[in-house]
Amino acid sequence: MAFSFFKRETPAAESPAAPAEAAETETAQPGKRGFFDRMKQAVTRTRESLAESIASVVALTREVDASTLDELEPVLLRADLGAPTTALVLDRLRQRALRQGIQGGEELKRLLKAELQQILDSVAHPASAPATPPEVIMMVGVNGTGKTTTTGKLAHLLATGPEPRTVLLCAADTFRAAAIEQLEVWAQRSNTPVIKTRQGGDPSAALYDACTAAKARGTQVLIADTAGRLHTKADLMKELDKMRRTVERLIPGAPHQTLLVMDATTGQNGLHQARLFTEAAHVTGIVLTKLDGTAKGGIVLAIATELKLPVVYAGIGEKIDDLIPFDSTQFINSLVD
Numbered sequence: 001m002a003f004s005f006f007k008r009e010t011p012a013a014e015s016p017a018a019p020a021e022a023a024e025t026e027t028a029q030p031g032k033r034g035f036f037d038r039m040k041q042a043v044t045r046t047r048e049s050l051a052e053s054i055a056s057v058v059a060l061t062r063e064v065d066a067s068t069l070d071e072l073e074p075v076l077l078r079a080d081l082g083a084p085t086t087a088l089v090l091d092r093l094r095q096r097a098l099r100q101g102i103q104g105g106e107e108l109k110r111l112l113k114a115e116l117q118q119i120l121d122s123v124a125h126p127a128s129a130p131a132t133p134p135e136v137i138m139m140v141g142v143n144g145t146g147k148t149t150t151t152g153k154l155a156h157l158l159a160t161g162p163e164p165r166t167v168l169l170c171a172a173d174t175f176r177a178a179a180i181e182q183l184e185v186w187a188q189r190s191n192t193p194v195i196k197t198r199q200g201g202d203p204s205a206a207l208y209d210a211c212t213a214a215k216a217r218g219t220q221v222l223i224a225d226t227a228g229r230l231h232t233k234a235d236l237m238k239e240l241d242k243m244r245r246t247v248e249r250l251i252p253g254a255p256h257q258t259l260l261v262m263d264a265t266t267g268q269n270g271l272h273q274a275r276l277f278t279e280a281a282h283v284t285g286i287v288l289t290k291l292d293g294t295a296k297g298g299i300v301l302a303i304a305t306e307l308k309l310p311v312v313y314a315g316i317g318e319k320i321d322d323l324i325p326f327d328s329t330q331f332i333n334s335l336v337d
Contacts, residue, residue, distance in 0.1 A: 035324050035325065035327060035330060036327075036330045036333070036334070038316055038324055039314070039316070039324065039327070039330045039331055039334045040330075040333075040334040041292070041316070042291045042292040042297075042314065042316035042317075042334075043291065043292075043297045043331070043334045043335050044292075045292075045294065045295040045297075046079055046294065046295050046296060046297035046298065046335060047297075047334060047335055047336070047337075048295075049078065049079065049295045050075065050079050050298075050335065050336065051336070053075040053078065054072070054075060054105065054108070054109065054112075055105065057071045057072050057075060058104065058105035058108060063101055063102065063103055063104065064097060064101075064102035064103075064104065064105075064107070064108045065097060066094060066097065066098075068108075069090055069093055069094055069097065072090065072093075072108075073086055073090055076089065076090070076298065078296075079295075079296060079297065079298035080267045080268060080294075080296030080297070080298040080299045080302060081298035081299075081301045081302055082268055082271070082298075082299075082301070082302035082305065082306060084302075084305050084306055085119065085298075085301045085302050085304075085305040085306075088115075088119070088305065089112070089115045089116065089119075092115050093108075093111060093112070093115065096111060109336055109337075112336060113332050113333070113336045116301060116332050116335075116336070117328060117329065117332050119301055119304050119305060120300070120301070120304050120310070120328035120331070120332070121328060122304065123304045123308055123309060123310045124310050124328060125310065127256060127257050127284065127285070127312075129220070129256070130251075130253055130254075130256055133214075133218060133219065133220045133221070134168070134211075134214040134215065134219050134220060134221060134222045134251065135220065135221050135222070135254075135256045135257070136211070136214075136221075136222045136224070136247050136251055136254035136255040136256055136257075137154070137221065137222070137223045137224070137255065137256065137257045137258075137259060138224045138226060138243070138244070138247070138255045138257070138258045138259070139151045139154075139223065139224065139225050139226060139259055139261060139287075140226050140229075140240065140258060140259070140260055140261070140277075140281050140283065141228060141260050141261035141262065141277070142228055142229065142230055142273060142277065143176070143228035143229075143230075144228070144263070145228070145261045145262060145263045145289060146261060146263065146289045146290070146315065147173075147225065147226075147228060147261040148173060148179055148182050148183050148186070148225050149182075149186065149289075150261050150287055150289055150313075150315060150323060151169065151183060151186070151223055151225040152169075152183060152185075152186020152187060152189065152190060152192075152320070153186070153190075153315070153320055153321070153322065153323035154223060154287075154313065154323060155167045155169055155186070155187065155190045155192045155223055156186075156189070156190035156192075156320050156321060156323075157313075157321070157323050157324075157325075158221055158223075159190055159191070159192060160190075160321075165220040165221050166217075166218075166219045166220045166221070167190075167192050167219065167220070167221045167222075167223060168192070168193055168194075168195065168210060168213060168214045168217070168219045168221070168222045168223070169183060169187050169192050169193065169194045169195070169210075169222075169223055169224075169225065170194070170195050170196075170206055170207055170210035170222060170223070170224040170225065171183045171184070171194055171195070171196035171197070171206065171225055172203040172204075172206050172207050172210075172224045172225055172226050172227070172243065173203070173225050173226055173227040173228070174197060174198070174199055174200055174201045174202070174203050174206065174227065175200075175203075175227035175228075175236075176227060176228065177199065179199075179225070179227070180196050180199060183196075183225050184196070186320070189320050190320065195209050195210040195213055197209075203226065203227065203239065203243060204239070204242050204243050204246045207224055207243050207246055207247060208246050208250065210222055210224065211246075211247060211250040211251055211254075212250065215250070215251070224243070224247075224255075226240060226243065227239075230273070230277075237280050237281070240281060244258075244282070257284050257285060257312075258281060258282055258283050258284050258285075259283070259284070259285050259286065259287050259312060259313075260274060260277060260278060260281070260283040260285070260286050260287070260309075261286075261287045261289060262274055262286055262287070262288050262289065262303075263289050263290055264288045264289060264290045264291045264293070264294045264296070264297065264299055264315075265290045265293050265294045265296075267294065267296045267299050268299070268302065271299070271302060271303070271306060271307075274286075274303075274307060275306060275307055278307055278309060283309060284309070285309055285310050285311070285312035286303055286307070286309050286310065286311045286312060287311075287312060287313045287314075287315065287323075288300065288303070288311050288313075288314050288315065288326070289314075289315035290315055291314045291315060291316055292315075292316045292317055297331075297335060298335075300326075300331060310326070311326045312325070312326055313325060313326055314326045314331075
């Protein structure tokens with residue numbers, strides 16, 4: 001088993017195996033822009049589409065009635081809230097309209113925000129770090145969602161955030177060609193040590209060594225990048241379960257978080273696959289990548305309604321610091337205001 005260490009004075013080196021987005025070396029200073037501003041910028045496309053559509057719905061009426069709310073349905077569906085979420089929100093708004101009335105577009109927006117906020121808050125259950133480190137985070141997902149890239153960005157976020165934590169990476173994706181090298185490039189950029197094995201090696205063995213090393217060093221967070229897989233691939237799902245058992249034997253209560261990486265641009269098309277994956281992999285939260293690249297940011301609400309899971313982090317760009325903690329209030333304000 002090979003141990004790879006990157007020291008803070010070592011300059012970041014380019015690698016032919018690096019992802020296209022890894023070529024961007026510019027890193028914004030932490031705190032240069034607030035999380036709210038960054039979230040607002042990320043959902044610009046969704047907000048512009050949603051705000052324009054809501055304005056067109058309520059422009060010709062003062063009091064919002066049942067027919068107005070019927071016109072709101074395709075607006076929410078186009079934002080990718082999904083049929084179940086849209087039906088839930090509109091049913092609550094109709095009840096409010098019947099009981100008390102809704103006076104115009106501004107009140108409609110205020111009530112809409114409250115309903116969307118309630119949906120996100122209903123699944124919010126922030127993970128708490130274990131009393132004795134390390135906290136173990138397993139990154140899982142299907143191929144092509146940006147899982148390895150996101151793993152590197154998460155290491156950087158945790159190591160440089162408001163409350164910096166020591167991080168160790170485990171390259172447990174031994175299946176995909178160049179996955180280990182790709183993670184090493186991101187590790188260099190975030191000055192994070194990596195424990196790895198050869199391509200084609202046993203990922204559970206790599207994870208065993210990583211857990212042992214993290215405990216010995218008193219590392220606060222261990223992040224394992226696992227191979228992309230489909231829920232229908234029985235052998236790969238069994239391998240993932242073996243990794244979970246390996247971690248649990250060495251660190252009671254681990255893995256403390258299992259984060260499913262989803263691509264926001266796939267929208268409802270990726271939701272069914274994600275639903276089946278979460279059931280098989282014991283997922284605790286979602287990392288939603290490419291949120292800045294879609295006009296259908298409402299998928300966040302669909303995830304909460306249909307997967308019963310919170311979005312924990314959001315990818316909003318290609319740079320190493322373009323992964324931010326997801327905040328439901330910031331998201332709703334950015335989306336509707």
